[in-house]
Amino acid sequence: MSVLVFIDQTEGKIKKSSYEAATYAADTAKLLGTHAEAIVIGDSTEDLSALGQYGIQKVYHCAGADVSHLDAQVYARIVSECCTQHGATVVVFSANTSGKAIAPRVSVRLKAGLVVGAIALPETSNGFVVKKSVFSGKAFAHVAINTAVKVIAVNPNAYTITKTEGTATVESLSNSGSAGKINVVAVNKVTGEIPLSEAELVVSGGRGLKGPENWGLVTELASLLGAATACSRPVADVHWRPHHEHVGQTGLAIAPNLYIAIGISGAIQHLAGVNRSKTIVVINKDPEAPFFKAADYGIVGDAFEVVPKIITALKKLKGIS
Amino acid sequence: MKILVCISKTPDTTAKIAFTDNNTKFAGDGVQWIINPYDEWYSLVRAIELKEADPSTIIHLIHAGTADSDPIIRKALALGGDEAIRIDADSQDSYYIATQIAKVAQEGGYDLIFTGKETIDYNGSSIGAMIAETLDLPFISHAVKFDLSGSTATVTREIEGGEEVDQAPLPLVVSCQKGMAEMRIPGMKGIMGARTKPLKVVTPAEVDTLTSVVSFDLPPAKSGVKLISPETPEELVILLSEEAKVI
Incomplete structure (x- = not known):
């Protein structure tokens, strides 16, 4: 046995x-x-x-x-x-x-x-x-x-x-049987990024960020934390971000130690993909956003003002000026 | 070319998740039932697209469930597919269901079997691989793109941190996810046509059940959100580092 x-x-x-x-x-x-x-x-x-x-x-x-x-x-x-x-x-x-x-x-x-x-x-x-x-x-x-x-x-x-x-x-151990029928013709790895399914920290953005040109906030925060980046379904659907970043019911279900949601309202389908996260932080302008009910920490405020301050504080914590 | 598309029935994505009978059964009363989204949006629609490219293609839908499932089978037929087979059996054991489907698939001589990557209720992700093993066929999971050239399939599948492009001969089993096809809504012609398409009901074979659900439970409710002032968001960094200890 x-x-x-x-x-x-x-x-x-x-x-x-x-x-x-x-x-x-x-x-x-x-x-x-x-x-x-x-x-x-x-x-x-x-x-x-x-x-x-x-x-x-x-x-x-x-x-x-x-x-x-x-x-x-x-x-x-x-x-x-x-x-x-x-x-x-x-x-x-x-x-x-x-x-x-x-x-x-x-x-x-x-x-x-x-x-x-x-x-x-x-x-x-x-x-x-x-x-x-x-x-x-x-x-x-x-x-x-x-x-x-x-x-x-x-x-x-x-x-x-x-x-x-x-x-x-x-x-x-030797393979006693025949080789398989599947041939791999190409492998396209997204290099330099942490695979979302294995990431311990994840920073995610939603429609509240208004456009792909504002994603610098998400990626800067993520790289400071050593986190993977993710997004909500509407963001992937309009191609602001690649499909493999979509977390939620029909995307990837993840369970990181920390999930930071920026500008995501928290529809039930999104929550289904992230509610196994150990700590959830929600940053949203709308105090009525349903995501706050599932969050451990929340900031009701404008992401464009709040996130840069968090980035500055993080740099200080990590000793980066 | 014959394609078999596996269709599962799940509660709507917004359904309230609750349990009855001493937490041993999903509380299905009043719940809206849908075709499992991965089965509908990705595998069924991709099969329909293959038929549109080659009209000689025959699509059969297969479902294991009771007569309660007939409305969702008709809806699937309204999207496309030539006929449906319902195995009159209900079980939460994936081995039982996969073996039932494999038996029907064996008799039908299909070139291609599509499933969704998982069902959104039991999240088993097992049926496709189990059918493939039972029929001794190759299996590609988490497919985001599928193309055919003669009897060779080229399939892009998701792997951790990227994608892999595979080639495999037919017959083949593929589990499908987002990217394979775009969601469709059945048209009036499809809905009318679905009423007269054959829906064959077959008696389940004698198959063992290897697992059983003892009970369900719900995750404990969050104790409540701790709000931080937008004026001092740097407090969040301190809390994450010292209280939650996640950074």
């Missing part, structure tokens, strides 16, 4: 959400009185033994050209075979784009019950129950997994990484 976690990489580097998943797996293993192992697919630039610092005892590494990019069909087969061979009873993923493509396939292969979007460790006092986010963050469901093997995908930014001492043993 063990807990197996799938470690997702981008360009050979482990994603932050995978460290969260590794910690979740290690803590689940503790809960079940067993140990946690990890599987990494694709070439890596990392020292994989360092996964021991996140509570992982052993890492299975499947490298090579035929697994150099994500093909869910191939990856799911490799993960499932590893799970069966080493007797894992729980398989953990991050609920990021890769995890959402692979985990359901593993669930079918192993006929193992699946929960996508877990936000807390399983409850094992009566069965095996996982709390997950539903209705786009507006509610939670407690879902019982009723099979011997369980598959869990943990929401990004929902579980805190713990890092201690430790070294994992690394064992290589």
Whole structure:
């Protein structure tokens, strides 16, 4: 018996959400009185033994050209075979784009019950129950997994990484099956920006900013904080900002530590995408803006006057004149 | 070319989220039900566009649900699609639903199966990948662009911090999100036509359920907003640093 976690990489580097998943797996293993192992697919630039610092005892590494990019069909087969061979009873993923493509396939292969979007460790006092986010963050469901093997995908930014001492043993694994059917012809990364789904701090702008020419306020505040930038749906719809910045019900759902909303009224569809944020700051001219009801801190005022003062104060705090 | 579009029923995006029966069931009374936006705006509309480009294309819609779902299936048919199949089953277990759909899909011999990237109620994001695994097909998730050339699909999908362009042979399963197509509203001709399009009801197969919802709960209400004067917004920086400890 063990807990197996799938470690997702981008360009050979482990994603932050995978460290969260590794910690979740290690803590689940503790809960079940067993140990946690990890599987990494694709070439890596990392020292994989360092996964021991996140509570992982052993890492299975499947490298090579035929697994150099994500093909869910191939990856799911490799993960499932590893799970069966080493007797894992729980398989953990991050609920990021890769995890959402692979985990359901593993669930079918192993006929193992699946929960996508877990936000807390399983409850094992009566069965095996996982709390997950539903209705786009507006509610939670407690879902019982009723099979011997369980598959869990943990929401990004929902579980805190713990890092201690430790070294994992690394064992290589070969891909016994055929290569996949999907060819990657291009990868277009938005370079130099923090991926929104993984960002701990997010600064977001809405229609209240009046036009794309005023976005300097948002980007300056964001770069000072080391935050990612986001926007509301109307802003993306009129192309003031790119679509991948749209957070809300039909855009991206995020859960950063800090979400600063500037000139966003807080329609229910927008709140659905951001209400899992730990601290919410709302800056809006309209005291009746519904967003204030969901906020921790609020400033009723003109963003064009308020935000520059915040920027100055931040520079002072950080010792930048 | 045959396309199968998976349609799910969800509460309207503005619906009040509440639960009944000791917090074990969504309080659906009085709620307006809609086609899951990802299924409607992106996957169904993109399928319709493919049919407009090649009129020999056949689009089937598939839904798992009770007869209560018929109005939203008719609405989907009003947008487009040649016929609909309703699997007369209701479950919150994604394995159960995906296996039911896969069985119908297998018999139908589809070249392309579209789903939304997730439903806005249970946020499972699982059905497409599960259908693909059951039928041993390749699967591309979070697609924002889809083009066909012969029997090869070129799909742009979202990845963390960017986009990736993939090529894959048909048959293929794709989950769709914003960017695939623009929202449409059914016209009078579509609405009239939808009334006579076939809506086939099939009995569910014997399939195991692997998970069950024990209960629901709502997040605790925020304790209330702390307002800071617009004259002294620098106080916010102090509060975020010293009280909330987030910067």
